[in-house]
Amino acid sequence: xxxxxxxxxxxxxxxxxxxxxxxxxxxxxxxxxxxxxxxxxxxxxxxxxxxxxxxxxxxxxxxxxxxxxxxxxxxxxxxxxxxxxxxxxxxxxxxxxxxxxxxxxxxxxxxxxxxxxxxxxxxxxxxxxxxxxxxxxxxxxxxxxxxxxxxxxxxxxxxxxxxxxxxxxxxxxxxxxxxxxxxxxxxxxxxxxxxxxxxxxxxxxxxxxxxxxxxxxxxxxxxxxxxxxxxxxxxxxxxxxxxxxxxxxxxxxxxxxxxxxxxxxxxxxxxxxxxxxxxxxx
Amino acid sequence: xxxxxxxxxxxxxxxxxxxxxxxxxxxxxxxxxxxxxxxxxxxxxxxxxxxxxxxxxxxxxxxxxxxxxxxxxxxxxxxxxxxxxxxxxxxxxxxxxxxxxxxxxxxxxxxxxxxxxxxxxxxx
Numbered sequence: 001x002x003x004x005x006x007x008x009x010x011x012x013x014x015x016x017x018x019x020x021x022x023x024x025x026x027x028x029x030x031x032x033x034x035x036x037x038x039x040x041x042x043x044x045x046x047x048x049x050x051x052x053x054x055x056x057x058x059x060x061x062x063x064x065x066x067x068x069x070x071x072x073x074x075x076x077x078x079x080x081x082x083x084x085x086x087x088x089x090x091x092x093x094x095x096x097x098x099x100x101x102x103x104x105x106x107x108x109x110x111x112x113x114x115x116x117x118x119x120x121x122x123x124x125x126x127x128x129x130x131x132x133x134x135x136x137x138x139x140x141x142x143x144x145x146x147x148x149x150x151x152x153x154x155x156x157x158x159x160x161x162x163x164x165x166x167x168x169x170x171x172x173x174x175x176x177x178x179x180x181x182x183x184x185x186x187x188x189x190x191x192x193x194x195x196x197x198x199x200x201x202x203x204x205x206x207x208x209x210x211x212x213x214x215x216x217x218x219x220x221x222x223x224x225x226x227x228x229x230x231x232x233x234x235x236x237x238x239x240x241x242x243x244x245x246x247x248x249x250x251x252x253x254x255x256x257x258x259x260x261x262x263x264x265x266x267x268x269x270x271x272x273x274x275x276x277x278x279x280x281x282x
Numbered sequence: 283x284x285x286x287x288x289x290x291x292x293x294x295x296x297x298x299x300x301x302x303x304x305x306x307x308x309x310x311x312x313x314x315x316x317x318x319x320x321x322x323x324x325x326x327x328x329x330x331x332x333x334x335x336x337x338x339x340x341x342x343x344x345x346x347x348x349x350x351x352x353x354x355x356x357x358x359x360x361x362x363x364x365x366x367x368x369x370x371x372x373x374x375x376x377x378x379x380x381x382x383x384x385x386x387x388x389x390x391x392x393x394x395x396x397x398x399x400x401x402x403x404x405x406x
Contacts (some may be wrong), residue, residue: 273347
């Protein structure tokens with residue numbers, strides 16, 4: 001089963017939930033899809049090791065053969081190519097690597113070269129493999145790395161994807177193709193606001209989803225009420241606990257320092273399993 | 283020589299829009315006759331590359347200069363390639379800016395004066 005951990009708002013506790021769930025299950029792997037700022041590895045002692053580079057194909061133009069017809073610039077949805085008077089300009093950082101310019105070029109002046117965006121690294125423990133993608137600094141576009149690191153999912157295992165925050169392309173890519181999405185929120189007005197945005201996106205994607213409230217006890221009860229009204233399963237509430245914060249600040253997973261939480265995180269999985277099997281309460 | 287001015291409205295009394303690639307309108311003005319043509323900026327809502335796209339659009343209008351508030355690196359490169367002069371720091375009405383332009387009081391940009399995405403508000 002593939003489970004994505006996502007949230008509209010950043011800093012709600014996606015990584016906390018992802019790491020502790022993966023460590024609470026018998027046969028899980030963890031894939032950190034937040035390629036701009038991966039942080040699951042902070043909870044493991046072993047350093048991450050490079051697996052491979054990730055790049056996208058970008059065009060190279062034979063300007064002697066090019067007649068500046070501008071068809072490639074018209075085609076490019078990302079405005080990475082501009083033809084102005086007798087000049088062709090290519091803005092590499094805007095290119096999404098779709099290859100359309102090469103197909104559209106009537107004079108066949110385009111060849112594709114690899115533009116490296118970042119790397120895939122591996123870590124975790126002997127029992128629980130962690131992969132993450134790492135976008136090079138200055139690159140604006142992480143989706144190809146997310147796609148590549150997701151491909152490393154082992155279908156025989158329970159795969160936990162830690163998604164980037166927000167509701168834009170990287171978050172959508174990290175949630176796509178999962179069997180279930182867990183939306184992590186905090187019980188504050190800000191948390192509820194961004195939860196609603198995330199819910200809108202997950203409904204569009206069409207994946208079943210539920211909510212985990214982190215830092216329960218702060219704020220108010222509006223997230224609980226919202227979930228009840230919208231009939232969204234509330235999978236678990238992790239309390240706002242100073243001991244949890246202490247462990248977090250030292251990079252220690254909750255279940256290592258407070259083993260009683262293992263049942264809480266494994267219980268989230270059990271609930272999802274029941275929901276997906278159609279035996280759940282919702 | 284016609285000049286393009288980034289504008290918040292479609293007439294000469296409108297204020298300059300300080301953004302280049304994501305301005306609301308371009309007014310293409312002939313400074314000698316003060317005749318003008320308004321152009322809605324199709325690039326304003328582009329997900330990326332608004333600057334180069336806007337530069338292509340006004341280049342096709344045959345303008346020799348652009349008057350705006352700020353210009354980013356990609357837009358500068360595209361306008362420079364088109365041989366279009368870039369005057370920055372403009373604020374006030376379009377009519378005032380044309381007057382300043384005619385008196386040679388506008389600052390010509392030697393490069394981008396803001397970073398990428400500066401016209402995108404609080405999003406970045």
